[in-house]
Amino acid sequence: MAIKKIEWDPSLSMGVDTLDLQHRELIERINDLRSAISLGQARSETGRMFSFLEEYVKVHFTMEETLMKRKKYREYVAHRQEHLNFLTMFLEMKQRYEDLASQGAVLSFLAVDLDRKLAEWLVEHITKVDKQFGEFLGQPQPSTGDIELPQDK
Amino acid sequence: MDEELLDSLKIGVEEIDAQHREFFRNLAALREALEAGAGGRDRMMKTLRYLEGYIDLHFHTEEQYMRRSNYPGILVHGREHGEFTAMFAELKKKVLDLDARGELTAFVAVDVKRTLENWMTNHIAGTDKKFGEFLAARG
Numbered sequence: 252m253a254i255k256k257i258e259w260d261p262s263l264s265m266g267v268d269t270l271d272l273q274h275r276e277l278i279e280r281i282n283d284l285r286s287a288i289s290l291g292q293a294r295s296e297t298g299r300m301f302s303f304l305e306e307y308v309k310v311h312f313t314m315e316e317t318l319m320k321r322k323k324y325r326e327y328v329a330h331r332q333e334h335l336n337f338l339t340m341f342l343e344m345k346q347r348y349e350d351l352a353s354q355g356a357v358l359s360f361l362a363v364d365l366d367r368k369l370a371e372w373l374v375e376h377i378t379k380v381d382k383q384f385g386e387f388l389g390q391p392q393p394s395t396g397d398i399e400l401p402q403d404k
Numbered sequence: 405m406d407e408e409l410l411d412s413l414k415i416g417v418e419e420i421d422a423q424h425r426e427f428f429r430n431l432a433a434l435r436e437a438l439e440a441g442a443g444g445r446d447r448m449m450k451t452l453r454y455l456e457g458y459i460d461l462h463f464h465t466e467e468q469y470m471r472r473s474n475y476p477g478i479l480v481h482g483r484e485h486g487e488f489t490a491m492f493a494e495l496k497k498k499v500l501d502l503d504a505r506g507e508l509t510a511f512v513a514v515d516v517k518r519t520l521e522n523w524m525t526n527h528i529a530g531t532d533k534k535f536g537e538f539l540a541a542r543g
Binding site for chain 1: 435438439440441442443444445448506507508509510511513514515517518
């Protein structure tokens with residue numbers, strides 16, 4: 252099945268290097284998981300990737316929310332709700348994956364969901380709400396990596 | 405890691421259980437620092453330094469309990485400790501190399517945290533528990 256691979260490109264930048272780098276990483280990891288599933292890789296491997304992604308997404312969202320709180324961002328509650336919606340969708344997908352995997356069922360069609368749901372959601376979220384937050388912050392927030400958020404002062 | 409899981413990992417030797425808890429608490433602190441967007445890199449380095457000492461102390465403590473009770477599984481158990489020590493040395497090298505190149509990312513930090521946490525969880529649930537059961541059966 253030919254699905255156009257979703258990739259990060261500079262048009263997705265929200266102007267906060269730290270978070271841009273994480274978005275990039277997230278999209279890549281979803282792509283990796285999608286490839287692993289469609290190539291029928293070992294379940295121990297795909298299971299590990301799912302669990303990793305879960306923790307990484309949570310860390311990323313919390314980091315973003317921490318910055319919003321620190322900057323007293325007025326859309327914080329609505330933005331956080333979007334994150335929760337994503338997590339719910341992600342966890343449902345993970346559960347479905349685990350159920351199917353434990354039955355020894357074919358998993359390849361889940362790859363489509365990973366693209367259509369997770370990757371597309373993420374791109375849309377970045378384009379719409381994350382960029383709004385970027386605009387609120389005003390000037391670009393450079394950093395030397397993605398492990399620390401920009402500091403005040 | 406939640407309380408329920410931590411509880412389920414108790415092997416019944418207070419000193420060992422307390423050390424296990426401390427290991428997980430240290431990794432949780434790493435995640436918190438990442439989420440706070442402050443001190444993630446420092447915490448990663450602290451975690452590595454801490455674990456270096458912890459490994460020696462903790463594995464030594466466990467093996468001492470095993471020797472004292474003439475535990476027949478000590479060799480197999482010790483081999484797993486050796487595997488962890490080797491894995492940790494590799495992880496540490498990887499993190500330090502990346503950091504030297506300014507490429508230590510949140511992704512790497514989460515990956516390292518998970519690798520250590522998963523190994524320890526499996527080791528306790530499988531191998532340490534057997535020792536706990538051995539002690540309990542001896543009364």
